[in-house]
Amino acid sequence: MSLRITRRCRVVVDNDWAGDPDGLVALAHHLLSPANRVDAVTSSHLNPVFGPPEGTAERGARFAQELVDLVDGPRPAVAAGCDVVLDAGDTRSAAADLIVAEARRDDPLPLLLVCAGPLTNVAQALRQAPEIASRLTLVWVGGALDPAAFEYNRETDAEAAREVLARTDLAVSQFPLETYRRCEYSVAELEQDLGGAGRVGAWLWQRYVELPIPYFVEQGETWPLGDSPPLLLTALSDATSAWTETASAPGGASRRVYVDVDVRLLVADLYAKLRRHERQAVGASGPV
Numbered sequence: 001m002s003l004r005i006t007r008r009c010r011v012v013v014d015n016d017w018a019g020d021p022d023g024l025v026a027l028a029h030h031l032l033s034p035a036n037r038v039d040a041v042t043s044s045h046l047n048p049v050f051g052p053p054e055g056t057a058e059r060g061a062r063f064a065q066e067l068v069d070l071v072d073g074p075r076p077a078v079a080a081g082c083d084v085v086l087d088a089g090d091t092r093s094a095a096a097d098l099i100v101a102e103a104r105r106d107d108p109l110p111l112l113l114v115c116a117g118p119l120t121n122v123a124q125a126l127r128q129a130p131e132i133a134s135r136l137t138l139v140w141v142g143g144a145l146d147p148a149a150f151e152y153n154r155e156t157d158a159e160a161a162r163e164v165l166a167r168t169d170l171a172v173s174q175f176p177l178e179t180y181r182r183c184e185y186s187v188a189e190l191e192q193d194l195g196g197a198g199r200v201g202a203w204l205w206q207r208y209v210e211l212p213i214p215y216f217v218e219q220g221e222t223w224p225l226g227d228s229p230p231l232l233l234t235a236l237s238d239a240t241s242a243w244t245e246t247a248s249a250p251g252g253a254s255r256r257v258y259v260d261v262d263v264r265l266l267v268a269d270l271y272a273k274l275r276r277h278e279r280q281a282v283g284a285s286g287p288v
Contacts (some may be wrong), residue, residue, distance in 0.1 A: 006035065011112050012098075012102050014043075015044065017059075017061065018043070021115060021208050022228070031076075032200075035235040041065075043061040043080045044121065060081065084120075084276035097125075103129070104132060114136070115138065116140075117156070119153075121241055125159075135172075139175075140153075143176045145176050168251075172253070173230075180224065238261075241258055242258060
């Protein structure tokens with residue numbers, strides 16, 4: 001027996017799935033959360049600092065599809081984005097088309113577009129269909145409170161970030177660098193807690209093990225689960241988090257910037273759902 005959970009929103013999740021595996025951890029969390037309905041998953045490109053970006057959006061889409069297939073739950077459409085930044089070529093893609101289609105679709109549930117990577121696909125979708133800005137809320141893991149700080153998601157496509165955030169008709173909830181870095185987690189805990197949380201957890205831990213870490217990165221004993229905070233808006237609760245809120249312009253859509261997040265809630269809920277999924281999967285398969 002379980003409590004009845006009220007569904008609160010529908011979600012499109014956009015990320016550079018071929019990069020840091022914390023994005024896939026967050027995607028698994030979304031897929032396992034009954035309070036949000038994952039309708040689409042879109043894949044963006046990696047920063048060239050990690051090698052040629054060609055094919056990284058498609059490779060990321062394959063990782064996302066593999067995870068969707070592994071989780072016994074929602075069956076969202078998965079689409080790949082382009083492999084170039086907004087001002088460097090043709091950024092039309094199946095990912096942008098899918099975002100537009102979901103935003104135009106009438107549904108009683110509000111739409112949250114969760115992006116924890118560069119905003120290329122989001123910017124292209126808004127270029128194609130500017131009217132969708134008022135039909136969704138962008139939840140972005142990116143940017144920084146310190147204007148001088150380097151932040152990967154923003155800098156990977158700086159023009160896309162400028163263009164998207166300049167819109168006054170787009171509601172935005174943002175988790176900047178200083179906030180998402182609070183989700184630091186030890187590598188030993190990841191191996192034990194994530195790798196030991198059933199087949200989905202083991203698959204996610206394997207993505208860490210197999211990730212090609214560039215030679216210039218000095219890997220320490222921690223790794224942030226930085227792409228997980230949007231779950232506080234889509235599936236859980238932000239009541240124990242903290243934020244500032246302003247209007248993007250007089251009469252414009254709201255802008256909320258989170259300055260603190262409930263890491264305990266995020267992590268405990270993730271592992272509970274992974275373990276529950278494994279129990280249900282084993283129970284459904286019957287005795288071996």
